[in-house]
Amino acid sequence: xxxxxxxxxxxxxxxxxxxxxxxxxDCWSWAGYVTKDNIPAITxxxxxxxxxxxxxxxxxxxxxxxxxxxxxxxxxxxGNPRCLNPDHLRKILNSTYRKTLPISASTRVxxxxxxxxxxxxxxxxxxxxxxxxxASEKNNTDLAKEFNVTSALxxxxxxxxxxxxxxxxxxxxxxx
Numbered sequence: 001x002x003x004x005x006x007x008x009x010x011x012x013x014x015x016x017x018x019x020x021x022x023x024x025x026d027c028w029s030w031a032g033y034v035t036k037d038n039i040p041a042i043t044x045x046x047x048x049x050x051x052x053x054x055x056x057x058x059x060x061x062x063x064x065x066x067x068x069x070x071x072x073x074x075x076x077x078x079g080n081p082r083c084l085n086p087d088h089l090r091k092i093l094n095s096t097y098r099k100t101l102p103i104s105a106s107t108r109v110x111x112x113x114x115x116x117x118x119x120x121x122x123x124x125x126x127x128x129x130x131x132x133x134x135a136s137e138k139n140n141t142d143l144a145k146e147f148n149v150t151s152a153l154x155x156x157x158x159x160x161x162x163x164x165x166x167x168x169x170x171x172x173x174x175x176x
Contacts, residue, residue, distance in 0.1 A: 014062040018042075018055070018084055027083040030055055038081045059084045060091060073097055124149050130163035 022028035030040035033052070040055030056074040061067060063086035068074070071094050078088040124147055125133075133143055133154055140151040140158070147154075156162040 015059060015086060018059055018062070022084055026085070027078055027080045027088060028085040029080060029082045030084050034082060040082055040084055055084050056089055059086055060089045062086075063089075066091075071095070125153075125157070125163055127163060127165060130157050131165070133157045 018030075019028055021032050022030055032055075033041050033043065035041050041052045042055045042058050043050055043052050045051075054074065056076065057068060060074045068091060072091050073094050074089050074091050075097060076083045076088050077090050078085070080088075083089075129147060133147075134157065136143060138146075140154040143154045144151040153162065
C-alpha cells in the first residue's frame with residue numbers, strides 16, 4: 001500500500017503527533033478538545049466535513065494497527081479519562097463496559113417503584129406462594145405449571161434468589 005493511500009491512523013508518526021499535543025508524564029493527558037464526559041476527541045476533515053472521533057480509539061488503532069468494530073470501545077486502565085498513552089488503553093466490548101457502570105440512584109429508585117407497582121398488580125407469585133414453593137416436594141416443572149410461571153423462576157425462588165423473606169434474619173444465608 002502506498003504511503004499516501006494509507007489511512008492516517010496507520011501511519012507511524014500518528015501516535016507521535018498525538019503525544020506532542022499531550023501533557024506528558026506517565027499518562028499522556030490530552031490538551032486538545034474533550035467531550036462533555038471529559039473524553040479526548042480528535043477532529044478531522046473527511047469528505048469536506050469536520051468530524052470528531054474518539055481520541056482513545058484513534059490512538060489504539062494507530063498503535064496496534066487493528067481496526068476496531070462498532071461494538072468495541074477503548075477504555076483507559078490508569079483511571080485518567082484524558083490519557084492517550086497506548087500502554088494505558090485497552091479494548092473491550094461495549095456491552096461488557098455497560099454492565100460495569102454503576103446504576104444511578106434515580107434509576108434504582110425508579111426500578112424499585114416499578115417493581116412495587118408490578119408486584120401489586122401483575123405478579124404471579126407472592127411471599128405466601130414462595131413459601132409454599134420452598135416447602136413443596138413437587139418438582140420445578142409441576143410447580144411452574146401450577147403457578148403459570150417458568151421452571152427457572154421456581155428454581156430461583158427455591159435458591160432464595162427471588163421472593164426472599166427479609167423479615168427472617170437467617171433468610172438467604174444458606175448452607176456453605
